Amino acid sequence: MGASKSEFFSEQQNELASLFKAISHPARVAIIEYLLKVDSCICGDIVNELPLAQPTVSQHLKELKNVGIIKGNIEGTAICYCLNPETMKKLENYFSGISNELKSKCC
Amino acid sequence: MGASKSEFFSEQQNELASLFKAISHPARVAIIEYLLKVDSCICGDIVNELPLAQPTVSQHLKELKNVGIIKGNIEGTAICYCLNPETMKKLENYFSGISNELKSKCC
DNA sequence: TTTGTTTATCGTAATATTGCAATATAAAAA
DNA sequence: TTTTTATATTGCAATATTACGATAAACAAA
Numbered sequence: 001m002g003a004s005k006s007e008f009f010s011e012q013q014n015e016l017a018s019l020f021k022a023i024s025h026p027a028r029v030a031i032i033e034y035l036l037k038v039d040s041c042i043c044g045d046i047v048n049e050l051p052l053a054q055p056t057v058s059q060h061l062k063e064l065k066n067v068g069i070i071k072g073n074i075e076g077t078a079i080c081y082c083l084n085p086e087t088m089k090k091l092e093n094y095f096s097g098i099s100n101e102l103k104s105k106c107c
Numbered sequence: 108m109g110a111s112k113s114e115f116f117s118e119q120q121n122e123l124a125s126l127f128k129a130i131s132h133p134a135r136v137a138i139i140e141y142l143l144k145v146d147s148c149i150c151g152d153i154v155n156e157l158p159l160a161q162p163t164v165s166q167h168l169k170e171l172k173n174v175g176i177i178k179g180n181i182e183g184t185a186i187c188y189c190l191n192p193e194t195m196k197k198l199e200n201y202f203s204g205i206s207n208e209l210k211s212k213c214c
Numbered sequence: 215t216t217t218g219t220t221t222a223t224c225g226t227a228a229t230a231t232t233g234c235a236a237t238a239t240a241a242a243a244a
Numbered sequence: 245t246t247t248t249t250a251t252a253t254t255g256c257a258a259t260a261t262t263a264c265g266a267t268a269a270a271c272a273a274a
Contacts, residue, residue, distance in 0.1 A: 003229050004262065008158040009133035013140070017133040024128035025232085026116035033120065036205060040214040043251060051115040056233050058252055073214050077241045077250045080214030088206045095199035098143060102195060107147040107180050107187030110259050111232060132262085150221060160264050165222055167262095184220045184271050 019091065022067040027052060028060050032083065035070065040082035042075070126198065129174045134159060135167050139190065142177065147189040149182070 006014050023029055027050060034049055035041065043061060047054045061081060064070045068087045072079045113121050130136055134157060141156055142148065150168060154161045168188060171177045175194045179186045 004132060005158060006133050009137055013133040013136045016136050017131055020127045021131035024124055024131040025111060026113050026120045026124040029120045029123050030116055036208055051112065053234050071213055082213035083209060085209045088202055088209060092202035092206050095195055095202060099195045099199050101143055102190060102192045106178055106189035163263050
């Protein structure tokens with residue numbers, strides 16, 4: 001074995017897991033933090049900011065884009081990346097929903 | 108290589124990535140969902156609920172506990188697990204903080 | 215002490231992720 | 245057209261994760 005048994009879980013559970021997996025790497029957390037600071041930037045800016053090679057940054061951006069955490073707009077030869085507010089709101093709502101239901105006590 | 112270059116990122120970035128990694132698997136999302144529904148339960152209840160063997164569930168619970176997403180209290184031979192409200196609040200605050208800063212537009 | 219119950223750990227096979235050099239692609243500039 | 249600039253893709257080695265059978269550990273009850 002070794003493969004995750006994702007087919008046994010709901011679509012929503014798998015989608016949430018995919019979102020969290022996308023931000024489960026410190027480089028991708030750092031990219032989010034940087035995008036929040038500068039509003040938007042191109043891939044090369046992130047390569048200069050992080051201690052990673054260009055193909056590695058490109059790969060991280062692809063994973064963030066695949067799950068909708070960031071958006072990319074073509075601008076000439078460059079691509080302008082920014083955070084996707086809708087996804088951030090979705091994640092905020094997920095945890096606020098849990099927190100609100102958690103008035104109860106532990107065992 | 109292959110190992111994540113976590114030593115180049117901040118402690119906070121690594122801690123957030125660890126939290127997200129803990130919930131980046133559909134089984135662990137399902138465990139959170141189940142704990143939210145039943146308030147608290149023992150490991151065996153989760154084994155009955157999920158399509159996974161007991162050692163696998165035990166391993167998933169360990170990962171959730173290591174990062175403080177759940178708490179476990181010994182009750183005789185069993186261990187009673189529940190969600191940790193503080194961690195849920197921390198995650199809610201992380202995303203609401205991002206959402207609030209994101210009034211700006213994309214590129 | 216022996217038995218039953220519950221959970222954790224070990225060992226291992228299958229699979230997935232990470233990082234980057236090399237290279238390809240695409241569009242603008244010369 | 246050729247060159248430059250910016251990003252993506254390929255291929256591969258190193259490492260990490262996932263799942264579970266077998267087994268151990270811890271405790272209560274008989």
